Amino acid sequence: MQVIKYAFQQHGDERGMLVALEEFKDIPFEIKRVYFMYETKSDIHRGFHAHKNLEQILICIHGSCKVRLDNGLEKKVVSLEKPYEGLYISNDMWREMYDFSEDAVLLVLASDFYHEEDYIRDYDEFIEFSRKKSR
Numbered sequence: 001m002q003v004i005k006y007a008f009q010q011h012g013d014e015r016g017m018l019v020a021l022e023e024f025k026d027i028p029f030e031i032k033r034v035y036f037m038y039e040t041k042s043d044i045h046r047g048f049h050a051h052k053n054l055e056q057i058l059i060c061i062h063g064s065c066k067v068r069l070d071n072g073l074e075k076k077v078v079s080l081e082k083p084y085e086g087l088y089i090s091n092d093m094w095r096e097m098y099d100f101s102e103d104a105v106l107l108v109l110a111s112d113f114y115h116e117e118d119y120i121r122d123y124d125e126f127i128e129f130s131r132k133k134s135r
C-alpha cells in the first residue's frame with residue numbers, strides 16, 4: 001500500500017514561513033471544498049468512512065494528529081506533524097483520524113462538494129466496494 005505524503009514548498013525568510021497551494025500544481029485535483037477540524041478532543045477518533053468518488057489532501061496546519069488508512073487489505077498509520085506536509089487520500093481508503101494534539105487544526109482540501117451519498121460509512125460495504133474495484 002502506497003502512502004502519498006507531499007512535502008510542500010516552503011517560502012521562508014526572516015519574517016517567517018509561507019506555504020502556497022495551487023490546484024493542478026501542488027494539489028493534483030480541482031479544489032472544490034475546504035474544511036477544517038479544530039478543538040478535537042484528545043480521545044476522539046473521527047472519520048470511519050471511505051468515499052465512492054473523492055480525493056482529499058489532509059494538512060495538519062497546526063499541532064499534530066494521526067491518520068489510519070485502510071485499503072481493505074492493508075492498514076497504515078501516518079503522523080501529520082508539520083504544516084507543510086500533505087497526506088493524499090484517494091476515494092477507496094477507509095480513514096480514521098485520532099491522537100489530535102490540543103492545538104491541532106486539520107485542514108482538508110477536497111475534490112468535490114459535500115455529498116452524503118458519496119460516503120461509505122459501513123465497513124463491510126467498504127470491503128465489498130474495494131473488492132469489486134480490484135476485480
Ligand code: TYD
Nearest residue numbers: 033034035037045046047048049097113114
Ligand atoms: P462528519 O462526517 O461526522 O465528520 P468526520 O468524517 O470527521 O467524522 O461531519 C460532521 C458534520 O459536518 C456532519 O453533520 C456533516 C457536516 N459536514 C458538512 O456539512 N460539510 C462537509 O464538508 C463535511 C466534511 C461535514
